[in-house]
Amino acid sequence: MRLGLVLGEAFNGLRRNASMVVSVVLVTFISLTFVGVAILLQTQIQSMKSYWYDRSQVAIYFCSSVDETGNCVQAAATDEEIAAVQAQLQAEPLVTYVERTEYLSPQQVYDTTRELYADNPIANFLTPDLLGGIIRVTLYDPSDADVVVESISGFAGVQSVEDQRAYLEPIFALLGAASAAAIGVAVLMLVAAVLLIATTIRLSAFSRRRELGIMRLVGASNRFIETPFVLEGVFASLIGSLMAGGAVIAIVQFFVTGTLADAVGGSALLVGVSDAVAVAPILVGIGVVLAALSASIAIRRYLKV
Amino acid sequence: MIRFESVSKSYVGATRPALNDVSLEIGKGEFVFLVGASGSGKSSLLRLVLKEEKPTKGQIFVLGQKLSALPSRKVPYFRRSLGVVFQDFRLLPNKSVYDNVAFTLQVIGKSRGFIQEAVPDALKTVGLAGKANRMPHELSGGEQQRVAIARAVVNKPAILLADEPTGNLDPVTSQGIMALLERINLGGTTVIMATHEAGIVDRMQRRVVELMTGHIVRDERVGGYVTQAVPTIDIDEARA
Numbered sequence: 001m002r003l004g005l006v007l008g009e010a011f012n013g014l015r016r017n018a019s020m021v022v023s024v025v026l027v028t029f030i031s032l033t034f035v036g037v038a039i040l041l042q043t044q045i046q047s048m049k050s051y052w053y054d055r056s057q058v059a060i061y062f063c064s065s066v067d068e069t070g071n072c073v074q075a076a077a078t079d080e081e082i083a084a085v086q087a088q089l090q091a092e093p094l095v096t097y098v099e100r101t102e103y104l105s106p107q108q109v110y111d112t113t114r115e116l117y118a119d120n121p122i123a124n125f126l127t128p129d130l131l132g133g134i135i136r137v138t139l140y141d142p143s144d145a146d147v148v149v150e151s152i153s154g155f156a157g158v159q160s161v162e163d164q165r166a167y168l169e170p171i172f173a174l175l176g177a178a179s180a181a182a183i184g185v186a187v188l189m190l191v192a193a194v195l196l197i198a199t200t201i202r203l204s205a206f207s208r209r210r211e212l213g214i215m216r217l218v219g220a221s222n223r224f225i226e227t228p229f230v231l232e233g234v235f236a237s238l239i240g241s242l243m244a245g246g247a248v249i250a251i252v253q254f255f256v257t258g259t260l261a262d263a264v265g266g267s268a269l270l271v272g273v274s275d276a277v278a279v280a281p282i283l284v285g286i287g288v289v290l291a292a293l294s295a296s297i298a299i300r301r302y303l304k305v
Numbered sequence: 306m307i308r309f310e311s312v313s314k315s316y317v318g319a320t321r322p323a324l325n326d327v328s329l330e331i332g333k334g335e336f337v338f339l340v341g342a343s344g345s346g347k348s349s350l351l352r353l354v355l356k357e358e359k360p361t362k363g364q365i366f367v368l369g370q371k372l373s374a375l376p377s378r379k380v381p382y383f384r385r386s387l388g389v390v391f392q393d394f395r396l397l398p399n400k401s402v403y404d405n406v407a408f409t410l411q412v413i414g415k416s417r418g419f420i421q422e423a424v425p426d427a428l429k430t431v432g433l434a435g436k437a438n439r440m441p442h443e444l445s446g447g448e449q450q451r452v453a454i455a456r457a458v459v460n461k462p463a464i465l466l467a468d469e470p471t472g473n474l475d476p477v478t479s480q481g482i483m484a485l486l487e488r489i490n491l492g493g494t495t496v497i498m499a500t501h502e503a504g505i506v507d508r509m510q511r512r513v514v515e516l517m518t519g520h521i522v523r524d525e526r527v528g529g530y531v532t533q534a535v536p537t538i539d540i541d542e543a544r545a
Contacts, residue, residue, distance in 0.1 A: 002414050211397060217355075218460070219385035220412035222378060304377075 002224075009228035013204045014235060020200040021236045027196050028240025028291070029247070031189030032283040036248035038182035039279050044271050045175045052168050053142040060085060060152055061159040062132040064106065070159040076106070077132060081157030085135065094151060097144045102136045109134055132159055190290065193240075197233045197291050198298035205229060205302045212302050222303045226296060233295030234288055241287025245280030252276040306464065306495055307331040307354060312363035313519075314349050322361065323349040325519035331497065333463075336490045338506050339499040340530055341516035347499035350516070351466050354497070355387060356380050368463060385413055388457030388465040388494075392472035394449045396441040396456075402428070403437040406456045413460070427459035431485055447478035451485065458489055465489060467498040471505065479505060503530035 014021050062082060063072035082103070089098055104112070110128040117123040137148055145163035152161045205212060215225050256270050264270070309329040315322040324346045331337055339347045352358045353365055356372050365372045368386055375383055396405050406427055410420045428434050431451040441449055450470060457465055467486065471479035483505055490496045500506065506513060507529040515523035515532070523532050 002411075005411050210395070214395060214397065214408070215412050216381070217384065217389055217395075218409040218412060218456070219381045219383070219387075221381045221414075224412055224414070 006224070006227050006231070010231035010235065013208070013228060013232045016207060017200060017204050017232075020196075020203060021232075024193070024196055024200055024233070024236040024291075025240040025243070027189065027193045028237045028287050029243040031186055031193045032241050032244035032287050033247045034182050034186035034189055035286060036244055036276075036279050036283050037251070038179055038186055039282065040248065040252065040271050040275060041175060041179035041182060043275055045172060045179065047271070048175075049172065053165060057164055058137040058139065058145050058148045059162050059164060060135040060137065061162070062134065063157050063159045064132040065129055067132065067159050071154070071156055072159050076129070077157030081155065082133060082135075085152060085155050085158065088152065088155070089135070089137065089148075094148060097139050097141070097147055099138045099140050101138070104134045104136070106131045106133050190286075193237070194290055194294040197237060197294045200236070201229050201233050201295045201298040202301075204232060205299055209302070216303075225303060226299050229299045230292050230295045233291040233298075237287045237291035238284065241284045244287070245283050248279055248283065249273060249276040306333045306335075306368065307497075308366040309350075309353075310364045310366075312353065312360045312365055314346075314353060314358060315361045322519050324353070324360075324516075326363070327516075327519070327521055328363075329514065329521060329524070331495060334490070334493055334495060336487070336496045336509070336511045337498070338509070338511060338513045339497065339516065340501070340506060340513060343501075344518075345516040346519045347516055348468055351389075351468055351497065351499060354464070354466060355384065355389065385460060386463050388460070388462035390450070390453050390457050390465070390467040390470045392469040394441075394446075394453045394473075396449060396452055398441055400441075401437065402433060402439050402441070402444070402452050405441065405452055406459050409456050409459055415460075423459050424455075427455040430458065430488075431455040445478070446474050447481060450474065450482055454482070454485060454489070458494065462494065464495045464497070467496065469500055470498065471500065471502060476504065483509065506530040 061070075062077035062085075063070070063075065065074060065076045068074055086101065086103070088094060089101055106128045109131045110126065113126060113131070114123055139145060139148070142165050145165060149161045149163055152158060212225060252271060252273050252275065257272060261270055307330070309327050312324055312327045313322050314324040323344075327346075327350070339350060341347055349358065353360055353372075354367055356367075356375065359373070367383075370383060397408065400408060403424055406424045407420050410423060415423070425434065425437065428437055431454050433448060433451050433455065436444065436448065441452065444452065450473075454470070465486070470486070471482055474482065479502065486496055486498065487509070510527050510529070513523065513525050513528040513530070513532075514521060525532065
């Protein structure tokens with residue numbers, strides 16, 4: 001009886017304010033879609049970071065007989081020099097940062113390079129004595145790379161020490177900026193959505209102020225007066241957030257696992273539909289909670305006794 | 306039943322208080338007329354009883370409740386034991402007579418069975434048993450006020466407040482409304498009615514409380530609109 005009456009009142013409000021309700025639906029839809037995209041971008045960045053940082057290393061390049069840069073003097077690094085660097089890596093304090101090391105001799109570097117550039121005629125001019133050896137260092141925490149770079153760079157026979165993570169930074173910076181932009185737009189749109197819901201509810205309450213006055217006069221409880229309006233706001237925003245959830249899933253399905261995966265060859269590293277499905281309930285939750293809050297604050301003025 | 310203890314009410318920005326040190330006691334089953342010119346404080350007094358306003362000074366007790374101690378979330382439940390009727394009826398124009406009366410009971414959560422019993426009963430009391438399905442705009446002013454009274458008494462309130470209920474009605478219709486209020490009063494409901502109409506007050510010969518610029522200047526057990534007795538306080542002093 002009572003539930004039916006409350007639902008009936010809420011439905012009446014939605015019907016009378018149809019155009020405002022449609023705008024609430026659209027604004028929540030757009031804003032929550034941006035929220036969803038921002039969350040997915042963050043997920044993407046995290047998964048790429050953990051994948052690449054696991055594989056990225058610090059590379060120590062030794063001198064070849066032709067090098068003049070770094071500490072090189074046109075002489076290949078001697079075995080003693082290489083052993084000195086390896087000893088340094090396995091002694092305190094570096095040993096606490098270093099997970100493992102791998103030495104590639106000039107011959108091994110030559111073989112790998114020939115393999116990688118088999119189709120390139122210039123590779124035919126390469127001989128092992130033009131190349132120096134390389135020590136690949138894997139760290140427990142990739143952000144400690146600076147320590148290794150600083151303590152090894154000065155060693156004799158070392159041409160250069162490179163933190164390979166540096167190659168990835170611009171990509172993550174770009175993705176981070178995109179994510180921040182999406183969050184910024186999402187926040188602005190959410191503010192607009194909250195204000196629009198509040199305005200819609202006030203309008204709805206104003207058009208029913210006669211009923212509200214009589215309800216208050218005969219002693220309807222505040223909760224009874226308030227609930228239809230809150231339901232009205234929640235219902236409109238629920239539709240919008242369901243649409244946003246659907247849109248996020250569709251974006252991932254058609255754009256990421258479709259087009260983008262083809263372009264980069266393989267989708268192992270990309271966010272998948274399962275991530276999008278996990279994000280959808282978050283969007284619905286945000287939409288419903290924000291709508292309920294803004295509607296109940298908006299209606300409060302009509303509840304003063 | 307209702308007790309005012311030195312109650313004053315000042316509205317923000319007003320030069321003088323709407324009610325000034327009013328003390329008043331109204332017992333169970335009484336029929337009280339509040340008379341006085343516009344702005345004398347009649348409506349303020351009724352609004353204070355309803356707890357639509359808070360007094361600036363003094364204490365008000367209604368139905369054994371100290372209103373200043375009543376938390377605002379309990380005010381709706383307190384109001385369920387009061388009925389209110391206005392000069393402008395305040396019916397819902399898009400609901401039928403039956404639904405207007407039933408609405409009161411629906412919003413306070415009465416069962417469907419109770420509503421189906423109580424609404425026809427209330428409509429019969431006010432003499433509108435045959436017009437349950439009419440819309441408010443199809444009724445005369447007197448009939449609309451009867452609907453409003455049915456709505457006010459359908460929940461069997463202990464107190465009925467009426468703010469100039471005959472203000473928009475012709476004398477003959479007004480008489481019908483007064484007969485109805487009298488009958489409700491005989492059923493044990495305390496009735497407090499603010500009015501300007503001398504004829505009604507003179508004919509009924511009930512308790513009369515006269516307000517002037519926020520003061521009670523007369524409180525007669527049995528009286529007319531204009532007193533034959535000496536004023537209880539100096540009117541010039543009250544005006545000052």
